[in-house]
Amino acid sequence: MPKYNLQINGSQKTVETESDTPLLYVLRDYLELNGPKFGCGLSQCGACMVLVDGVAETSCTTPIAAVRDSKITTLEGLADRNGNLHPVQEAFIEEQAAQCGYCLNGMVMASVSLLQENPNPTLAEIKAGLELNLCRCSAQSRIIKAVERAAKNL
Template identity: 75%
Template sequence: MPKFTIKLNGSKKTIEADSDTPLLYVLRDHLELNGPKFGCGLSQCGACMVLINGKAATSCIRPISSVGDAEIITLEGLADKNGKLHPVQEAFVEEQAAQCGYCLNGMVMASVALLDSKPNPNDEEIKEALELNLCRCSTQARIIKAVKKAVKNSAGL
């Protein structure tokens, strides 16, 4: 079985897996990370979202062999080394922007990618950045409010 070394949450990890194994399965099954979730398996719901070189990307249909030297960040990698949550995570907690929590990983990861590329987005830009994430509990209004709060929290840094 081939070995792959990936850059994950600031450190290198070596994994034995078939080259067509989805990145999501490597993260969850081999590395025991629970942030990315299996949702649809078709790259359509956003539950499996991670950051790849700073861009929000689904991981359920992306083979481990395609990752190469890319830097992968999962939900677990957003907090700093002392455990302080990322401003987006803090805002989601403060705004109670989760109900069942299944979409939360994708919503947070997409929000982080958005704010990293556009620190002060308008409502339409927020909605556009989150459109690949399905929330069936109807917490979208609180999620948008949390992203706006993250913008304010980040401006105060």
């Protein structure tokens, strides 16, 4: 089996697996990073989102071979080395933007990606930035408020 040297959350990790193994499985099963969730397995719900070179991508259909030279950040890697939360994480807490929490990983990761690309998004841009994420608990209005708060705090 091939070995993959990966940069995940600022650390080098080596994983031995097949080249078509989904990144999500590597993160959860091999590296015990449980921020990304398995939702649909079809890149349609966003629960498995991670940042790949700073851009939010679904990890359930991304083969490990496709990200071998990329910088990968999971929800666990957003806080700084001192344990201070990322401003998006803080804003989600302040706005109580989670209900069941299943979509939370994807919503946070998509928000971080959006705000890195566009630090002052309009309401329409926030909605577009989150459109690949499904929330079944109807927390969308609080999530949008959290992204707006994070944009002000960044």
